[in-house]
Amino acid sequence: xxxxxxxxxxxxxxxxxxxxxxxxxxxxxxxLPGMLHARCLxxxxxxARIVRLDVTPALQVxxxxxxxxxxxxxxxxxxxxPVADMYxxxxxxxxxxxxxxxxxxxxxxxxxxxxxxxxxxxxxPLPGVFDPEEALQPDATLVGEQPWDSPTEPRGNLLVTHxxxxxxxxxxxxxxxxxxxxxxxxxxxxxxxxxxxxxxxVPWPNGSGVTVYSxxxxxxxxxxxxxxxxxxxxxxxxVIQPPVGGAFGGKDDQLYQTSGQVARLxxxxxxxxxxxxxxxxxxxFSYKRxxxxxHIRLGADRTGKLHASKVDLVVDSGAYSAITPFVAxxxxxxxxxxxRYDACHVDTHxxxxxxxxxxxxxxxxxxxxxxxxxxxxxxLADRLGIxxxxxxxxxxxxxxxxxxxxxxxxxxxxxxxxxxxxxRVSDWDRKRREYTEKNAAVAGDPLAIRRGIGIASFxxxxxxxxxxxxxxxxxxxxHDDNSLSLTSGVTDYGTxxxxxxxxxxxxxxxxxxxxxxxxxxxxxxAHDSGPTVASRATVxxxxxxxxxxxxxxxxxxxxxxxxxxxSAAQVLRDGxxxxxxxxxxxxFEDIVKxxxxxxxxxxxxxxxxxxxxxxxxxxxxxxxxxxxxxxAQVAExxxxxxxxxxxxxxxxxAHNTGTVLFPQGILGQLYGGITQGIGYALMERVVFDQGYIxxxxxxxxxxxxxxxxxxxxxHFVQKPFSAGPFGAKNIGEPxxxxxxxxxxxxxxxxxxxxxxxxxxxxxxxxxxxxLRQQGSDRACKLGLKAG
Amino acid sequence: MKIRFTLNGEPxxxxxxxxxSLLHMLRDYIGLTGTKEGCDVxxxxxxSVLLDGKLVNSCLVLAPQAGGRTVVTIEGVRGADGxxxxxxxxxxxxxxxxxxxxxPGMVLAGExxxxxxxxxxxxxxxxxxxxxxxxxxxxxxxVDAIEATAAERRSGAAGRSTAAEPVAQPAEVVHG
Numbered sequence: 001x002x003x004x005x006x007x008x009x010x011x012x013x014x015x016x017x018x019x020x021x022x023x024x025x026x027x028x029x030x031x032l033p034g035m036l037h038a039r040c041l042x043x044x045x046x047x048a049r050i051v052r053l054d055v056t057p058a059l060q061v062x063x064x065x066x067x068x069x070x071x072x073x074x075x076x077x078x079x080x081x082p083v084a085d086m087y088x089x090x091x092x093x094x095x096x097x098x099x100x101x102x103x104x105x106x107x108x109x110x111x112x113x114x115x116x117x118x119x120x121x122x123x124x125p126l127p128g129v130f131d132p133e134e135a136l137q138p139d140a141t142l143v144g145e146q147p148w149d150s151p152t153e154p155r156g157n158l159l160v161t162h163x164x165x166x167x168x169x170x171x172x173x174x175x176x177x178x179x180x181x182x183x184x185x186x187x188x189x190x191x192x193x194x195x196x197x198x199x200x201x202v203p204w205p206n207g208s209g210v211t212v213y214s215x216x217x218x219x220x221x222x223x224x225x226x227x228x229x230x231x232x233x234x235x236x237x238x239v240i241q242p243p244v245g246g247a248f249g250g251k252d253d254q255l256y257q258t259s260g261q262v263a264r265l266x267x268x269x270x271x272x273x274x275x276x277x278x279x280x281x282x283x284x285f286s287y288k289r290x291x292x293x294x295h296i297r298l299g300a301d302r303t304g305k306l307h308a309s310k311v312d313l314v315v316d317s318g319a320y321s322a323i324t325p326f327v328a329x330x331x332x333x334x335x336x337x338x339x340r341y342d343a344c345h346v347d348t349h350x351x352x353x354x355x356x357x358x359x360x361x362x363x364x365x366x367x368x369x370x371x372x373x374x375x376x377x378x379x380l381a382d383r384l385g386i387x388x389x390x391x392x393x394x395x396x397x398x399x400x401x402x403x404x405x406x407x408x409x410x411x412x413x414x415x416x417x418x419x420x421x422x423x424r425v426s427d428w429d430r431k432r433r434e435y436t437e438k439n440a441a442v443a444g445d446p447l448a449i450r451r452g453i454g455i456a457s458f459x460x461x462x463x464x465x466x467x468x469x470x471x472x473x474x475x476x477x478x479h480d481d482n483s484l485s486l487t488s489g490v491t492d493y494g495t496x497x498x499x500x501x502x503x504x505x506x507x508x509x510x511x512x513x514x515x516x517x518x519x520x521x522x523x524x525x526a527h528d529s530g531p532t533v534a535s536r537a538t539v540x541x542x543x544x545x546x547x548x549x550x551x552x553x554x555x556x557x558x559x560x561x562x563x564x565x566x567s568a569a570q571v572l573r574d575g576x577x578x579x580x581x582x583x584x585x586x587x588f589e590d591i592v593k594x595x596x597x598x599x600x601x602x603x604x605x606x607x608x609x610x611x612x613x614x615x616x617x618x619x620x621x622x623x624x625x626x627x628x629x630x631x632a633q634v635a636e637x638x639x640x641x642x643x644x645x646x647x648x649x650x651x652x653x654a655h656n657t658g659t660v661l662f663p664q665g666i667l668g669q670l671y672g673g674i675t676q677g678i679g680y681a682l683m684e685r686v687v688f689d690q691g692y693i694x695x696x697x698x699x700x701x702x703x704x705x706x707x708x709x710x711x712x713x714x715h716f717v718q719k720p721f722s723a724g725p726f727g728a729k730n731i732g733e734p735x736x737x738x739x740x741x742x743x744x745x746x747x748x749x750x751x752x753x754x755x756x757x758x759x760x761x762x763x764x765x766x767x768x769x770x771l772r773q774q775g776s777d778r779a780c781k782l783g784l785k786a787g
Numbered sequence: 788m789k790i791r792f793t794l795n796g797e798p799x800x801x802x803x804x805x806x807x808s809l810l811h812m813l814r815d816y817i818g819l820t821g822t823k824e825g826c827d828v829x830x831x832x833x834x835s836v837l838l839d840g841k842l843v844n845s846c847l848v849l850a851p852q853a854g855g856r857t858v859v860t861i862e863g864v865r866g867a868d869g870x871x872x873x874x875x876x877x878x879x880x881x882x883x884x885x886x887x888x889x890x891p892g893m894v895l896a897g898e899x900x901x902x903x904x905x906x907x908x909x910x911x912x913x914x915x916x917x918x919x920x921x922x923x924x925x926x927x928x929x930v931d932a933i934e935a936t937a938a939e940r941r942s943g944a945a946g947r948s949t950a951a952e953p954v955a956q957p958a959e960v961v962h963g
Contacts, residue, residue, distance in 0.1 A: 022821020022891040698830035705926075
């Protein structure tokens with residue numbers, strides 16, 4: 001492996017100092033002169049027509065400075081991608097409990113509350129639909145105004161369908177010696193970023209424009225929405241991303257609404273406006289991970305060789321589309337797992353309901369799909385009497401294989417290496433054998449503590465895939481004090497990408513990272529690079545930084561060759577020194593001085609476009625991603641057979657990350673992803689009862705604490721990836737994808753009980769079913785009136 | 788009402804309503820925003836401060852309850868040069884910081900533990916952090932950072948300087 005100066009070495013995260021000192025300013029920390037406080041009136045009904053809405057009484061309340069509705073925006077504030085079905089404030093009807101109806105800005109919290117209470121809002125309840133399969137019935141209540149319908153093709157609540165098609169799985173399944181046919185389901189999951197949403201808008205002089213500090217993941221999407229609904233040009237709206245207190249996919253669509261609300265209120269009042277959410281409101285109004293119902297059929301011969309798969313997915317999008325069509329697409333693409341099949345069909349249906357809406361969450365459809373297919377593989381191994389790792393080694397994708405989509409894979413595939421490594425480091429074979437024997441010995445003891453070990457492996461398409469245009473842009477500039485500033489349109493919401501970008505630029509330029517100041521994401525200084533989702537920062541954003549730094553480097557080398565009177569190829573480097581044929585080292589600062597003297601411009605801008613991909617929605621075939629991340633995780637658990645309590649004892653992870661750029665960062669991403677996977681496996685489920693969310697704070701919605709998380713051992717298969725910056729792949733989402741099924745498979749190994757519906761909470765492990773709910777909490781905890 | 792107490796080593800007097808929380812007073816009446824609100828019900832620990840050396844959720848403490856007592860917030864945890872102290876530097880060095888929102892509370896939870904013992908096991912450290920939620924890091928590098936600091940303080944290797952207010956008595960972890 002190539003020797004690097006900065007890459008792969010221990011490094012300080014560029015924003016860590018402010019964060020440990022408590023001086024980092026998050027959006028909710030802003031306190032500006034004259035700043036107003038804002039909040040929304042929200043629906044307490046899951047589905048209703050807005051019969052009457054009058055905000056003028058609020059304006060009579062002392063201290064209230066502005067009150068707005070959807071009519072304060074262009075085209076009622078309509079926005080959304082890929083389906084424009086949302087509004088900055090509800091238009092004519094509300095579709096879920098928490099839907100924003102009106103917004104008020106006031107001098108203080110007391111007048112704000114009084115202003116909200118003074119709004120006249122009459123809602124006429126409409127029947128709702130809360131089950132995605134019921135929503136797809138022909139006579140189902142419609143959630144929206146038939147958003148995707150055309151006169152010739154009524155679609156009802158069907159948001160979108162996706163397919164994968166290879167061969168004829170039905171005939172192969174009929175002929176298979178062993179067939180698995182099971183149903184699985186996954187639950188709504190709350191992102192549970194510790195920082196709730198907040199946004200601050202600061203108007204420009206004379207109402208000429210507005211700056212919004214918004215912790216959304218994608219400032220350019222945020223800005224473009226603002227321009228559209230406010231009727232302003234891109235030069236009149238600036239969005240700056242302050243430090244983001246966690247996002248995980250969860251800080252986009254709802255923050256676009258918040259941004260739009262504070263921006264309009266700031267423009268109306270001419271004063272800064274801040275809207276910051278308490279946890280209850282955050283959990284009620286924000287989107288969740290999509291729940292999925294998954295029907296899997298696998299056909300194999302007695303040796304374990306897979307021949308066919310058929311997978312049906314039903315996805316609940318809730319009240320709005322948000323990014324769910326793409327989430328479902330990724331789930332659709334990965335639904336069969338990282339295996340070779342002669343034939344495979346996947347059919348995905350996405351439905352609107354009047355539950356809270358859903359959207360992006362780490363893993364983006366693949367976390368859900370892998371939770372199901374990896375349990376199915378475990379069940380198949382059990383029926384065949386084959387070790388689960390052996391079954392995966394037999395069928396796992398290898399370099400040059402053809403996927404179920406008809407894609408021929410390259411030489412970067414390392415699934416087998418990951419499986420072999422995790423088998424070795426977890427001492428799999430011995431533990432599997434010993435625990436099986438020990439569990440059998442205590443089979444009659446209802447209070448035994450049993451032990452199990454389980455595996456899951458997976459692939460995860462890099463970056464956006466056929467979800468959208470895939471590129472990033474960076475700029476770099478040398479300043480008079482010989483420091484450099486670097487920008488990227490790809491953002492950092494705690495993931496560490498600003499540090500990764502700094503390291504890539506430092507490595508390319510041969511300059512110390514301390515010289516380079518990576519700017520915060522800002523639509524006025526950076527260039528649109530698409531959304532920061534889909535683990536695309538390192539590969540797509542990183543390549544843009546590499547290209548940009550290479551351009552600046554060529555300027556410096558030109559200056560050096562002019563100074564040395566030699567060709568560019570003769571210029572050598574030693575740290576920050578440039579060395580010519582006379583072997584006289586000249587420092588970076590003198591090269592900069594010379595470059596200026598001969599009139600060279602010391603700045604550069606570069607763009608990187610991801611390799612071509614193609615996907616046919618009609619035929620269900622193509623090349624959905626330019627490459628994939630591969631990996632495998634093993635979980636070891638104990639199960640208290642008397643209480644159903646599952647403890648995760650240890651997790652071993654092996655991931656095909658290519659070159660590791662930022663060691664502490666990649667481990668942090670791995671540990672954090674696995675921790676969210678532990679929550680997903682064992683405790684996390686947002687329950688909607690007839691559209692009413694049942695848990696609205698951390699006393700009722702539990703996420704893993706330091707005591708729920710074991711020591712994690714991470715291994716990286718650093719097979720360099722030719723299309724990645726310095727050979728790197730991504731890690732953000734993949735870290736989480738296989739954790740839950742590895743734990744569920746370990747629970748099965750310990751108990752013999754297969755829990756096909758996530759999460760495997762106490763009662764499901766102990767009893768095999770949910771305890772009946774003792775009543776439901778239909779009270780909307782917002783404390784706002786429904787009219 | 789007038790609330791007088793010692794904040795990060797300095798005597799302060801704050802005019803604030805009697806019904807608000809210590810968290811609210813710190814953030815909105817004193818302007819120290821390093822102490823974060825995550826849940827406001829005592830579950831997440833983002834608002835952790837040291838009250839007379841004890842780790843508390845400041846969202847569960849009424850502002851007047853701070854009267855006559857000592858409060859240490861993240862702004863009071865500094866090294867001798869005004870920069871990060873040894874624990875904060877170890878958070879940086881061990882990659883324990885991602886989004887950073889829980890980190891002020893985590894640092895104070897770490898200080899409360901280290902004031903009690905310089906030989907915590909990893910399990911004891913996890914127990915001490917169990918009232919502080921983190922959604923990014925998986926806790927492991929935070930445990931690493933506290934473990935490394937404990938070792939350094941045991942050997943006296945690091946320029947020892949912790950909270951501005953010396954912790955007078957062994958701290959107890961108080962969860963909401």
